[in-house]
Structure formats: C-alpha cells, structure tokens
Amino acid sequence: MSRDCSTPPRDERANLLACYRSGQISERQWQEHLSDPGFRAWIEAQRVDPDRGVGR
Template sequence: MARVVADWRDRRARFGQLLDCYRSGQMSEAQWQSHLADPGFKRWLNERAKAVGA
C-alpha cells in the first residue's frame, strides 16, 4: 500500500512539473497535446481545474 501511495505522489509531482513547463513556455503545443493523451494526467488536470474553480 505504501508503494502505491508513493507512486501516486511521484506522478502528481511530475504532473505538476509538466503543467509548470507548459505555463512557462518551455513546452510546445504539440508536446502539451501528447501529455494530454495520458488519461492519468488528463484526469489530474481536470480535477485540479475543478479545485481552483477554472
């Protein structure tokens, strides 16, 4: 169980880094779209948008 939680925390940290890179212009639109193809990332992004009221 601890391993699953650690893996999810690692993914969330990586997802946050991807979002930061996109927002800062370090990632092309094509790269961004390829990351959005990851269902886990897309789900995380949608949940984050709901949490901040976007």
C-alpha cells in the same frame, strides 16, 4: 523563477503543468501529455482548462 524541465521533479505532473505555463513545453508536446488519460484526469481535477493550461 523558471523550472528546469530536464530535471526529474518530485511531482512530475505539477512540473509538466508549470513547464507548459512557462512556455518550456510546446503545444504539440502538451497535447501528447493530454492523451494520457491519467494525466488528463489529474489536470481536470486541478480545475485547469486542458486546452489552455490555466485555471477555470
């Protein structure tokens, strides 16, 4: 089941991660999101490798 990335999510960070993992966000867009220190900290707290979008 894919997520609609144009719909405002309840948890935007989790939705961005799901969209990246499903290929709905380009690598360039993902890197732009990772430039936000708060988002990057959340990604790292989820034990996700920020460069690959997968769990460590």
